[in-house]
Amino acid sequence: MRRAVATIGLCLSLLTGGAATAATLQENNEAMFRLMQEKRGVTDTQIAAIRKIFQASGYAGQGNPAATRHPMTPQQAQAKLPQDAYQYYRNAQFERICGRKYMAPLYDPATQRPEDAKVCVDMFEYPNVPLAYPVTWIKASEAAQVCFAEGKRMGDAHEWEGAAAGALLPPDYRFDLGTPQAMRAAHNAKWGPSKSWTYGPQWQRGICAQGSQKSPGCNGGSWAGCGSNTYPVGSFPGCKSALGVYDLEGNAAEHMNLPLNESQMASRGSRTLGVTEMKGSWFIWDTIRAHEEWARWRAPYWHGTPVMSSHSHANYHLGFRCFADVK
Template sequence: MVAIPGGVFHLGSDDHYPEERPVRAVEVPGFAIDIGPVTNAAFARFVGETGWVTTAEQLDPPGSAVFVMTPGAVDLSRPEQWWRFVDGTAWHCPRGPGSSIAGREDHPVVHISCEDARAYCAWVGKRLPNAREWEVAARGGLDQADYAWGDSLVPGGRLMANIWRGAFPWWSEDPAPGTTAVGAYPANGYGLFDMIGNVWEWTSDPFDRTPTCGCSQGTASAVRQTLKGGSYLCAGEYCARYRPAARTGLPPETSTGHIGFRCAQDLPSSLDEAP
């Protein structure tokens, strides 16, 4: 984990999506946060020791939402065209029956509901970060920068996060878009990996706006939980939420192939101030 001293931070953005507005100065107590999202290997240890059965595995029939590329350009207002509920899909077979996490132990665990994430956090004696903590951590010490590394999406032509490269959702430079190993892209100024892209991450805060992102159809639940960070499916023409200020809201029982999480902890009061 990395300790983030408390202080007053500017959160939000006036330049992008409505749910990010306005920019506001917020006092955030110090906290610690995992250097990366929880991996398949870590979640496997949790399941092995506790016998935890995830939300996706408890459904009737068991399964979860899997991203499927479309054969061509489609109406981007209809996410059901690229999401499929696949029977038998779960964290240990993330692409459906017959798939596995073998060789992907260092990738973020996916197909995780908010309840699953909270259970893991409790097991390790931690908690989910709230949305303010998450955004402070993602900014890496850069006040009001658009991205976790500055104001340019691709500084010097260098790709800094696992995001969609191509024409969403039908063409990608990566023939099989998906998660990448934690640490495959540069850390931010706090030494944190994958705060942007790779997988959306659950936070402890409810989502208080009308959803404007079709990242997942979710369910009919009226209650929604805030997620931060964007994912490998975020594309400029569709969902440019690969920024610290960005957020979305999904029903807490949602599980998909692009949702994971990381843990946080309170800091001792002696460490709860910037020097």
């Protein structure tokens, strides 16, 4: 155990955020890229493409180092686990199906086996490495480009909801209704009576990475004033859906694709995509439940833009995870 803690501390020493590290955003990102290569096998070519996206953004990373104060270190998160985190979260069956580390197959357990899955999802928020802090301050368009750079893609709303609810069901988009607002209302009316959360039928405090606080004086979204005060991904091993996906509640909220017609469905090969959908609750939820939220809930059209718009939204609590079609 001591060796595991020391290893994670060495690999993630630049990712703890806050003034104590004296690290810049670029230094944090470079440490994260090295970790992605070492622990997930992301290639040099893929990292080069991802680096360009982050550099062009100027903000994408694990938060503003000057403002961010993470409530838990990777070493503290490791101490909660019975073995080295990188091994604890490995799943040989998932890797055979998905062809990559730290991805989980999505399927309907009522009628399918894991081997029947046609799509997999990152087990953790990006960078999808156990005990790394999630990426924030990234636009939906940039998140989609990062996923493409890894040979993955952004997920459709129904895929994220299936991961959270523990059963991937067929798409139920009401394209005939025409607007994101009308589609949302119809979907929530359908699923509201049977709402559930990733870990069960009742919402609970303390299960997921939701016990942090906003930066003092955070005014709703400034880079200088609002730290990404997130936890290392996988810090709460009980915050897991029935399909083996972590941190769908808590930590960063997540960009997702809401298609407005069939040609915008990422799950059917579109790279044009639809409009932005924000998924998941985030790091202050145990104290401030800012809005309704459950596994299949679809949010209002907050900061709505086309996913691939250069003006799509970024924020200190907003991140993403990638999906990949099974080949």
